[in-house]
Amino acid sequence: MLDSNQIQLEQEILGALLNNSKLVIVAKERIKYYMFKYKPHMKIYMNILDMAERKMEIDLITFINFSRNSIAEMDGVTYVTEIGTCSNSDASFNTKLELLIEGYKRFLYLEMCNNINESMSIEEIESELESTKVNIHKCQFKKEIDIAAQYNDYMSWLYDENRNKGISSNLTQIDKYLGNFQKGRLITVFARSGVGKTTFSIQIASNMALQGANVFYGSAEMSVNQVFNKIAASHLSVSSKSIDDDSILKEQKDSICEFMVKLLENNFYVSTETDIDKFINEIKLYKLHHSIDVVFVDYINKYIDFSDRDIMTNKLGRVSGKLKSLAMQEDICVVLIAQANRSVDKRSGEMAIEKIDASDIQDSARIEQDSDQVVALYRNIKLDDKKYKDKLFKMGKLRYNSSDADENPECMNAVVIKNRHGERGTCALKWQGKYSRITNF
Incomplete structure (x- = not known):
């Protein structure tokens, strides 16, 4: 016999999903279709996941x-x-999911109690207990x-x-060292202030998109317009400053x-x-409606x-731990931009490039551990x-x-200082700051 409170709970969860597709991400990771006790609700949830x-x-x-052929079910x-029309608020959605999970666990325990009787052997009882424990643990796993x-x-x-050979950044030497930008990896790029880490990340992100990769760019320091300005400046040889101050021609x-338009067609x-x-x-919601190959986090x-x-x-x-989990669970490449310690700025020496290492990532202990590959820019x-x-x-x-950034104002050095999947080494890149452009040297 189904409890009316249980029916109402299931209705409110499904109503919330039909009114806010963002909640599908949360529900998909926490509840299974069989946790709904009312069969029509199971079918509704399964169709939502199918969509x-x-x-x-x-x-x-x-x-x-979408459900017209199975709406009778x-x-x-x-x-x-x-x-x-059952759910007018999303505020308590997580609480409702928790109640559904707890209700399902309670159902499993009660079902176990009903299945055990005096005529059963110890082995049979233990088997019933073990089966119930397995089903309870399944409630905590996504798959x-x-x-x-x-x-x-x-x-x-x-x-x-x-098979997928990774995503090319179109910067030949970096791709060679990293083996392209592979899905499932967290790749950290760091530099001191003013070196051009954002320019670097936007450059390779747009390169990837124009070659057909689906790119999701997280910009925490720049507006959407500023990101697009840098991309346009790089690819069309227009000064990004002239776009900003509207001094360009029609x-x-x-x-x-x-x-x-071309960039839009490539899902950037x-x-x-x-x-x-x-x-x-x-990111997860976007991935439900589009494909994602690589995510940039700046910074x-x-x-x-x-x-x-x-x-x-x-x-x-x-933060880096969550991003590493995201890369592995969603099978995407995550490129993380980080700041170098201020102490690096104070170094004088003409060989500063050789002095930058993973410990120079600001508050780096966990970031370096979570990263599969680390690239320092100089x-x-x-x-x-x-x-x-x-x-x-x-x-x-x-x-x-010269390929030495200390003596060439049009050179940027990229140093692969950690690489779980290959060799370490130094790359020379062509730097054109006026156009926010980085190309092969």
């Missing part, structure tokens, strides 16, 4: 159209419509544990000549528009959300919880000063053909 898998928009009208259109499937998946991957604006999305949990949910310090009184290393570590930012540059030029100390 999510097909990357469809989820609302009441779309759901009814859900007690009809009128009942589904009533469910769509079923299947050992054979892991091996089958690996064998299929091993012999697949067309013809140049037309070219930018044509280029942005910019998010300015800075709450790490909301940011991750936004980590902007995603920490400042209300947390813990030390900075631990706060940053919680430029001699003193050469951005025209007077200083002219002085060195007159002294014959500027070498525009």
Whole structure:
């Protein structure tokens, strides 16, 4: 006999899902279809998940159209419509999910008690207890544990000549060291202030998108317009400053528009959300409706919880840990941008590039541990000063053909200082700050 409170709880959960597709992410990770006791509710939830898998928009009208061939199994259109009006607030959605899970666990225990009787042997009773424990534990996992499937998946991957070879950044030397940007990895890129870590990340992100990769760019320091300005400046050889202050010609604006249409067609999305949990949910929701190959997080310090009184290393570590889990669970590449310690700025020495290591990532302990690969960027930012540059030029100390960033103002060095999947080494890149552009040297 179904309890009326249980029916109402299930209706409110389903109603919330039909009114707010963002909640599907939360529900999908916490509850299974069989936790609904009323069979029509099971069918409704299964169809919602099916729509999510097909990357469809989820609302009441779309759901009814999608389910028209099986709507009778859900007690009809009128009942589904009533469910769509059952939840007016999402505030207690997580609490309702918890109540559903607890109710299902209680059902399993009661069912176990009903199945045990005096005529059963000890072995049979223990078997019943073990089976119930297994089902209870399943409530905590997102997917079923299947050992054979892991091996089958690996064998299929091993012999697949067309398997994914990673995402190319179009920066040849970096791709060679990293083995391209592979899904499931957390790759950290860091540099001191003013070197160009944001320019670097936006450059490779747009390169990837224009080659067909689906890119999700998290920008915590720049607006969407500023990100697009940098991309347009790089690819069309227009000064990003001239776009900002609107001193470009109409013809140049037309070219930018044509280029942005091309970028849009390649699914380049910019998010300015800075709450790490909301940011991750936004990524998962976007992935439900579109594919994602790579996520950029620019930069980590902007995603920490400042209300947390813990030390900075631990706060940053919680963010990097969540991003590493995201990369592995969602099978996407996550590129994390980080700041170098201020002490690096104070180093003088002409060989500063060799002094940068993983310990120079600001409050780095956990970030470095969570990262599969770490890349340090270096430029001699003193050469951005025209007077200083002219002085060195007159002294014959500027070498525009050099691959050493200390003596070439148009060179950026990228140092792979941690690589779980290959060798470490130094790359030379072409730096063109005026156009926010980084290319092969």
